[in-house]
Amino acid sequence: xxxxxxxxxxxxxxxxxxxxxxxxxxxxxxxxxxxxxxxxxxxxxxxxxxxxxxxxxxxxxxxxxxxxxxxxxxxxxxxxxxxxxxxxxxxxxxxxxxxxxxxxxxxxxxxxx
Amino acid sequence: xxxxxxxxxxxxxxxxxxxxxxxxxxxxxxxxxxxxxxxxxxxxxxxxxxxxxxxxxxxxxxxxxxxxxxxxxxxxxxxxxxxxxxxxxxxxxxxxxxxxxxxxxxxxxxxxxx
Numbered sequence: 001x002x003x004x005x006x007x008x009x010x011x012x013x014x015x016x017x018x019x020x021x022x023x024x025x026x027x028x029x030x031x032x033x034x035x036x037x038x039x040x041x042x043x044x045x046x047x048x049x050x051x052x053x054x055x056x057x058x059x060x061x062x063x064x065x066x067x068x069x070x071x072x073x074x075x076x077x078x079x080x081x082x083x084x085x086x087x088x089x090x091x092x093x094x095x096x097x098x099x100x101x102x103x104x105x106x107x108x109x110x111x112x113x
Numbered sequence: 114x115x116x117x118x119x120x121x122x123x124x125x126x127x128x129x130x131x132x133x134x135x136x137x138x139x140x141x142x143x144x145x146x147x148x149x150x151x152x153x154x155x156x157x158x159x160x161x162x163x164x165x166x167x168x169x170x171x172x173x174x175x176x177x178x179x180x181x182x183x184x185x186x187x188x189x190x191x192x193x194x195x196x197x198x199x200x201x202x203x204x205x206x207x208x209x210x211x212x213x214x215x216x217x218x219x220x221x222x223x224x225x226x227x
Contacts, residue, residue, distance in 0.1 A: 031213065100163065102215070
């Protein structure tokens with residue numbers, strides 16, 4: 001079965017650079033979520049999109065932006081990267097609000113040096 | 114304020130035995146959703162089990178079952194006949210109705226001894 005695809009798996013960037021993470025949801029899933037998981041921490045909700053519109057917003061820095069495209073894939077853009085942005089970034093997808101749970105991707109490990 | 118509390122940072126269990134992970138949550142809602150997710154060393158977040166608050170019956174998925182105590186706002190996970198592949202971080206998560214985001218607990222690391 002198709003899963004949530006995230007790219008790249010690993011990314012190394014320098015401080016003040018820009019990074020773009022991509023997420024391809026499960027076919028027919030209309031909602032995409034982004035989470036950030038720091039080392040040894042629980043995932044923190046960043047933002048979600050339903051039918052290409054922002055549906056909820058969490059603790060996402062102003063330096064970050066995201067969108068969901070017409071084919072339902074989503075991109076998380078991070079600018080002016082800081083050392084503290086180093087984390088695992090998960091994308092997940094669901095039908096609607098995910099009453100039956102989300103399906104997560106394998107994550108993108110971002111390291112800022 | 115933390116919505117979901119997992120008070121056990123680590124748990125160890127002998128292979129083939131049973132381990133129970135605790136989770137409590139804070140809410141004023143009467144209807145909501147609760148989940149347990151597993152994160153093995155591969156980092157993939159895998160849904161283990163879900164519970165709808167308006168259902169009294171405890172959810173069960175093979176060797177995984179929950180003890181849902183709505184009045185006590187408790188949602189513990191029992192892993193029976195533990196296997197080496199069960200070793201992972203387990204996260205309890207809560208979602209309000211008509212909400213999109215999940216609120217996770219801090220996680221419990223489960224170690225399975227051969």
